[in-house]
Amino acid sequence: QVQLVDSGGGLVQAGGSLRLSCAASGRTFGSPTMGWFRQAPGKEREFVAVITWSGSNTYYGDSVKGRFTISKDNAKNTVYLQMNSLKPEDTAVYYCAARYGAWTPRFYDYNYWGQGTQVTVSS
Numbered sequence: 001q002v003q004l005v006d007s008g009g010g011l012v013q014a015g016g017s018l019r020l021s022c023a024a025s026g027r028t029f030g031s032p033t034m035g036w037f038r039q040a041p042g043k044e045r046e047f048v049a050v051i052t053w054s055g056s057n058t059y060y061g062d063s064v065k066g067r068f069t070i071s072k073d074n075a076k077n078t079v080y081l082q083m084n085s086l087k088p089e090d091t092a093v094y095y096c097a098a099r100y101g102a103w104t105p106r107f108y109d110y111n112y113w114g115q116g117t118q119v120t121v122s123s
Contacts, residue, residue, distance in 0.1 A: 002026045002112040006096040009117030012086055016121070020081040022096030022114055033103045034079045035110065036070065038092035038119075047105035048094070049081060059103055063089075086121045093118050 008020040022034065035050035047061045049070040058070050069082040079096065096114035097107070104110075 002032055002098050004096045004098060004112055004114035006094065006114035006117050008081075009094060009119045011120045011122065014086060014088055014121055014123050016086050017082070017084045018086065018119060019083070020094055020096075020117060020119075022079040022081075024077045024079070024098065032098040032100050032112070034072065035097050035099075035103070036079075036081045036094055037097055037107050037110075038090075038094045039116075040092040043092075045095070045107040046092075047107065050103045050105070051079060052103065057103070059105070061105065083119070086119075088121045088123045091119060091121050 003026045004022055004024055006022045012018055031053035036048040037045050038048050039045040049060045051058045051070045051072050055072040067085045071080045093116040095116045097110035098112040099110045
């Protein structure tokens, strides 16, 4: 089992920045792929970004490319999502996720989830 605790959400004005954190514990050996998804009210959970356990490969959803950066601190077993140039449409609950296997943008392929952290961007 992998336990994930995500944090760092809040209220920010459009154009501002936030950094989310996801601390992983438990069965982190085996190199799980780590990612972020988000879900706005009435919408399906959306792929945001993913990083391989080694940190050597990252992938992004089209709506966040060039604005968000995913990174990893292996010593702390923590994944970060730096969000810049935030827009009101980025408002959602952001979830950290993990899976064993190759990366995928499909939320239903991920087995482990954080509790979610709310990000609200005001116009």
